[in-house]
Amino acid sequence: MIRLAANLSMLFNEYGFLDRFAAAANAGFKGVEYLFPYAFSPEALRQALQECQLEQVLFNLPPGDWEAGERGLASLPGRESEFRYSVVEALRYAEALNCPRVHAMAGLLPAGADDATQAEHHATYVRNLRFAAGEAAKVGREILIEPINTRDMPGFFLSRQAQAMAVIKEVGAENLKLQFDLYHCQIMDGDLIRHLERQFSAIGHIQVAGVPERHEPDVGEVHYPAIFDRLRALGYRGWIGCEYRPRAETHTGLGWGEPWGLTSH
Template identity: 90%
Template sequence: MIRLAANLSMLFNEYSFMDRFSAAGKAGFKGVEYLFPYAFSREELRQALHECQLEQVLFNLPPGDWEAGERGLASLPGREAEFRDSVVEALRYAETLNCPRVHAMAGLLPEGADAATQAEHHATYVRNLRFAAGEAAKVGRKVLIEPINTRDMPGFFLSRQAQAMAVIKEVGAENVKLQFDLYHCQIMDGDLIRHLERQFSAIGHIQVAGVPERHEPDVGEVHYPAIFDRLSALGYRGWIGCEYRPRADTRAGIGWGEPWGLTGH
């Protein structure tokens, strides 16, 4: 069964953030995700979820100084203490919101990073993920890692599917999983259905958007009905996050999801 979650950082921007929960519920979504919850109290977010009968399915660890351009801490040498604090903070929110998974953004490589610098980032990333996995396991949560395309996010440390799978294997923790964003994968690797099949046992969450503009999933070069059919055939029971930028009003463009329970009316 295909279960769609609204990414409230991208969808329903016609509303203030706290009003997006209600808008998502009225559009037929049963779950929500977003980048970061930390500007709001755990209690007010929990209340919004309860009132709108929504499940919280994913959010990111604190990413460092987002406004200054930082995009995660997990691979950054010298920032280990800050990363550990970010894990503790995210897991507090995850427990309150009954969210089963959190995403640890890898962070950016320095411009012109040489092989030695990349190796240092890799070693830091693996150590930090092992710490995060251990803390998350204590409270029954999963830690996700996501390859992000370097066109949208130049210099991002984790950009390829094979790299992510190698990291997961090296970390060696049962609760470290792949956040498989089909938009990013199409740009960097392509061959979506074969990647899906090969990596299926490692996938902890899936996200979608049209390629290349990152609009609704019914425009662009990816035929999502075929991918959803394959997911169903494989027995996928997780969530699919709708992390796209609407071409106009969110509700007006949501008809693509009507076969899976959404409504644009």
């Protein structure tokens, strides 16, 4: 069964944030994700979810100073205490919103990072993920890591599927999972269906967007119906996050999702 979740950081920007929940529900979505919940109280978000009968399926840990260009803390040496606080805060929201998983963004390497610097970031990343997975396990949650393409996010520490799988193996926590974003994978690695098959047991969440412009999944170089067919054949029961930038008004571009319960107008 294909279950689509609206990414409210990208979709329905025609509305204020709290009004996007109702817009998503009216369009046929049953779940929602977004980058960060922290500008709103857990109570306000929980009320929006309950009123619209939506499930919260994913959000990110606090990423550091987003406005200054930071993109996560998990691999940053010297920021361990801040990362640990971010884990506690994210899990507090996850429990309040009944959200089963949170994404720990890896962060950026400094420009011109040499091998020693990269090794230090890797060691920090592994230690921090072990801590995060341990804390999440206490409350029955998963920690996700996501390779992000370095065209959209230059310098991002985690950019390749093989790198992510090696980290998951090294950390060795059952609740550390892969956030498999097909848009990022296509740009960095390609061979989407084979990656999906090889990594299937490690996948905790999937996201989609058209490649290369990151518009609706019915445009560009990826044929998503074939991928959805393979997901069904593999028995995927998780959510698929729609993390794309609409070409125009969100509702008018939802025709691609009609076979899976979405409605457009």
